[in-house]
Amino acid sequence: MLDINFIRNHQSLVEKSSHEKGYSVNISDLLMLDDRRKALLQTVESLRRERNEVAGQMKGGKPSPELIAKGKAIKEELAKKEPELSSIEQELSDMLQQVPNIIFEDVPLGGEECSVEISNWGKKREVGVDHLDYATQRGWLDFERGAKVAGAKFYYLKDGLALLENALLQFGLKKVTEHGFHYMTVPDMVSSRILEGCGFNPRSSKQSDEYYIEGEDLAMIATAEMPLTGYHMDEIIDEKELPLCYAGYSACFRKEAGTYGKYTRGLFRVHQFNKLEMYVFCLPEDSKKTHEQIREIEEEIWQEIGIPYRVINIAAGDLGAPAAKKYDIEYWSPVNQKYQELTSCSNCTDFQARSLNIRVRRENGSIETLHTLNGTAISLARTMVALIENYAEPEGKLKIPSVLQPYFGGATEL
């Protein structure tokens, strides 16, 4: 969430930025509620002060009836005001949760179609192989039995594709650890505080894309970003420890409701997939630089695997609430003759960190909210789609990119 004082001092900026992102938030209402909160807080605090003074006068001796009566009166007054205050605070917090992060100045305005290509790499292939037909025919992919067991858009990977997934993970791990990321596995469920603190829609929202556990305050994670953000919740980290770079590997679960009209064939959009995610906690002044570094690592991965791609700067209207700026890497799909999303990396500045109370203690002792960033290292299911489209021969073998060959005992094709 944003800092209420920041909102107060930059009202028009917040309104403009929210509007660009497509959020309708009434900042004036929010500030008026905060005014009410402050006034009531002062009342409550002066009552508490009186209460403490009265109680202090009584200790030791036997209190006079007058003093006790005074104390009782204060207590009753507080009993009326305090619930009022907490209800306003709750309401204010709910409203604050609705305000999305401020976008950076270099984020293109407009909807999805306004995202800007900032670079591209590789030679687009003219023709490709449909991954679903190819992998199913080779007995590597079974959506039918996935559906039988768990419903539509669940699947089994077998033999070649299952081995390929493992090889891709090993390669991704090698890349991220080379860049100083600490590999970790994470809980595949998180509590609602983590989920909402990361900026995802709460359970009550119709737009929620998460699976929830009935009777528990738990959701299946949609990305390792969730447990990685929560890792340092309520902590104050010494400046010299930063940046903290983690690479979390997890299953990811998504309902994918409301994805009609988007490309959903085969493994491209499924309810469960595995992903290696990079995550960084850093100093506020370092986050822009770090964002570029994460993007470079992602590009390095696709270049080494040899998949043509472009990098786009995501337009404001297509940014989620937490991101101040986001890059997507889209690979060239020779099958669909268009670019399709493969990875993304976001600079969430202090938005998630403020919600989850993650701070840095500076060398001079001062404390402030730090910045968080996330980026996909490898999203396995989609990567396998891109790989088959680019590397399979129709009715033939799947060539193995050279960087993956070590994980197949040096074999050059499957």
Add this chain to the structure above:
RNA sequence: GGAAGGGUGGCCGAGUGGUUGAUGGCACCGGUCUUGAAAACCGGCAAGUUAAUAGCUUCGCAGGUUCGAAUCCUGUCCCUUCCGCCA
């Protein structure tokens, strides 16, 4: 799942109704001493809110009792040990 015990400041650990936001120790910072360091001694040292070194809040969390709660009651979460179950 059953039983018992426990959650206090960066760490350890006192504290069972009234200057205890919290004794003490460790760690850390500053000083004296020393050629330097160590030791010893002196001083400082939680967070949030706030314009504030005023006040208020915080002893896992949430309620309750009371003029007053770290301390009593209820619920809840987590941890430890034992039993059961189990990869």
